[in-house]
Amino acid sequence: AQSVxxxxxxxxxxxxxxxxxxxxxxxGGTVNLFWYVQYPGQHLQLLLKYFSGDPLVKGIKGFxxxxxxxxxxxxxxxxxxxxxxxAEYFCAVNAQNDYKLSFGAGxxxxxxx
Amino acid sequence: xxxxSQSPRYKVAKRGQDVALRCDPISGHVSLxxxxxxxxxxxxxxxxxxxxxxxxxxxxxxxxxxxxxxxGSVSTLKIQRTQQEDSAVYLCxxxxxxxxxYEQYFGPGTRLxxx
Numbered sequence: 001a002q003s004v005x006x007x008x009x010x011x012x013x014x015x016x017x018x019x020x021x022x023x024x025x026x027x028g029g030t031v032n033l034f035w036y037v038q039y040p041g042q043h044l045q046l047l048l049k050y051f052s053g054d055p056l057v058k059g060i061k062g063f064x065x066x067x068x069x070x071x072x073x074x075x076x077x078x079x080x081x082x083x084x085x086x087a088e089y090f091c092a093v094n095a096q097n098d099y100k101l102s103f104g105a106g107x108x109x110x111x112x113x
Numbered sequence: 114x115x116x117x118s119q120s121p122r123y124k125v126a127k128r129g130q131d132v133a134l135r136c137d138p139i140s141g142h143v144s145l146x147x148x149x150x151x152x153x154x155x156x157x158x159x160x161x162x163x164x165x166x167x168x169x170x171x172x173x174x175x176x177x178x179x180x181x182x183x184x185g186s187v188s189t190l191k192i193q194r195t196q197q198e199d200s201a202v203y204l205c206x207x208x209x210x211x212x213x214x215y216e217q218y219f220g221p222g223t224r225l226x227x228x
Contacts, residue, residue: 004155032214043116044156044204044219051214090155094213099144100169101217103155 002027002093006104013081014112021076021107023091030096033074035065036103039087047089050074051096061085083113115139117220119205125226126195134190134223138207145188146217147180148204156204162188163211195227 007022025031032051036044048059055067065076074091088108092101118137126132138145143164148156149172158172164185173180177196182188192199202224206217 034216036219043221044206046216049214049216092155097213099161099208099213100146100158100172101148101156102158103148105153105155 002031002095002102004091004093004102004104006089006091006107008107009105010108010110012110012112015083016080017111019076019078019081019085019109021089021091021109023074023076023104024072025074025091025093025102026072027093027095031093032096033065033067034092034094034101035059035063035074035076036090036092037087038090038106044090047076081109081111083111085109086111117205117207117218119203119220119223121223122221123224123226125228128195128197128227130195131191131193132195132225134192134203134225136188136190136205136207136220138186138188138205139209139218140186142207142209142218143185143211144208144215144217145182146206146208147188147190148206149174150202150204150222152201159190159203192225195225197227200225200227 034049035047050057058064090106091104145162147159150156161169162182177193179191202222204222205220
């Protein structure tokens with residue numbers, strides 16, 4: 001089974017600051033990687049995903065993530081955050097040919113205006 | 114179009130009561146998932162359906178938990194004899210393809226509180 005760890009529980013930033021959220025997973029085989037976001041009062045929605053190809057993937061709202069296979073990492077980045085990026089962010093993994101997602105504990109991001 | 118819907122959104126049960134949580138997936142989605150999210154944690158997998166077939170129930174924490182999807186669309190998660198440790202948000206997700214790479218679309222969840 002896979003496990004996912006997110007390094008930061010709560011991050012507080014000012015608008016226009018850069019954001020990087022760490023995600024590491026443990027699994028020896030081929031994986032699919034996802035970042036989901038949950039805005040206040042809303043349901044989980046997909047930010048971006050990686051399953052093959054270019055390890056730098058771009059998602060919605062200016063987010064990107066880089067898959068580093070040797071480090072078992074899939075860190076999420078955004079160069080300049082906005083107040084509307086205040087949300088909880090979850091990294092998730094599933095093994096190739098396995099449907100169930102394993103989630104990290106989540107990182108709450110608070111952006112101060 | 115309509116997303117995944119769940120009902121009720123909130124449920125308070127007394128310890129020992131049975132509860133039934135409903136999920137309406139996106140129309141036409143063949144894959145359906147249930148997850149349990151405890152406070153301050155990420156969602157944890159409970160069970161997976163492909164159409165009406167329950168292909169994986171490895172995450173169900175005990176035999177008090179039971180899920181069904183008899184016609185391959187709506188699903189119900191039933192918890193018998195609820196315990197306080199069952200208090201959590203129960204999330205349903207659906208996906209259009211039988212492919213692990215495809216996005217799972219999540220519903221708003223049902224927050225269950227067992228008193």
